[in-house]
Amino acid sequence: MTPLPATCRQLLLCLAADGEATCARLQRFERRPGGDWLAVGAAMPAMLGRAGLAWGRGLHAPVTGGLPDKREGDGRAPAGVFAITALFGDAAPDSAFARAAKLPYLHATPELKAIDDPASVHYNRIVDQSMIARPDWVSCEDMRRTDERYVVGAVVAHNAEAPLPGAGSCIFLHVWAAPGVPTAGCTALALADMSEIAGWLDGAAGPLLVQLPQAEYERLRAPWGLPIFAA
Numbered sequence: 485m486t487p488l489p490a491t492c493r494q495l496l497l498c499l500a501a502d503g504e505a506t507c508a509r510l511q512r513f514e515r516r517p518g519g520d521w522l523a524v525g526a527a528m529p530a531m532l533g534r535a536g537l538a539w540g541r542g543l544h545a546p547v548t549g550g551l552p553d554k555r556e557g558d559g560r561a562p563a564g565v566f567a568i569t570a571l572f573g574d575a576a577p578d579s580a581f582a583r584a585a586k587l588p589y590l591h592a593t594p595e596l597k598a599i600d601d602p603a604s605v606h607y608n609r610i611v612d613q614s615m616i617a618r619p620d621w622v623s624c625e626d627m628r629r630t631d632e633r634y635v636v637g638a639v640v641a642h643n644a645e646a647p648l649p650g651a652g653s654c655i656f657l658h659v660w661a662a663p664g665v666p667t668a669g670c671t672a673l674a675l676a677d678m679s680e681i682a683g684w685l686d687g688a689a690g691p692l693l694v695q696l697p698q699a700e701y702e703r704l705r706a707p708w709g710l711p712i713f714a715a
């Protein structure tokens with residue numbers, strides 16, 4: 485059974501050569517209700533986790549074999565099917581970018597934190613620290629950074645409902661450090677490509693990220709109803 489609901493009309497398909505690869509190609513697709521998937525623009529280079537890919541917790545049924553399961557701190561990006569639920573960035577809430585956003589937008593203030601401590605009740609959540617009376621985490625990620633990694637990005641709903649402690653947290657699409665530099669477990673793109681994706685994503689179109697090594701894509705393409713990645 486396909487994990488892609490009929491309400492999904494936007495798809496990011498990200499394919500890697502194998503489960504250990506740290507680089508990939510990402511292609512956007514759109515479809516009309518009842519129609520076929522159509523590619524949008526050119527495929528984009530993307531960087532994955534420093535250890536490659538691992539099966540994540542998303543909209544797909546649990547998959548066994550081919551890849552390990554995603555774990556906190558394993559340096560692997562999640563493989564599978566995941567909703568894209570929000571945008572974030574440095575732009576102010578009243579900026580043209582934020583006003584034009586077609587997904588919920590999180591302004592990356594110094595108080596905005598992504599909680600990666602499995603023992604916290606806020607695990608795998610982005611919270612405004614100023615609104616938490618008693619922070620219970622010993623580690624977190626600053627969403628306001630001095631580099632450009634989070635100047636614009638999107639939230640990937642991996643291990644989202646309800647989060648399984650230790651199964652991986654804080655997975656984003658964001659700006660890469662440089663071509664060829666892998667991530668700690670996210671999917672990263674050039675600033676221009678990430679900005680283009682952020683402007684294209686539309687919550688009303690139920691956008692999803694499908695991320696797979698080539699062999700798993702070939703095995704799952706038909707049963708999951710995935711488009712052909714011509715790149």
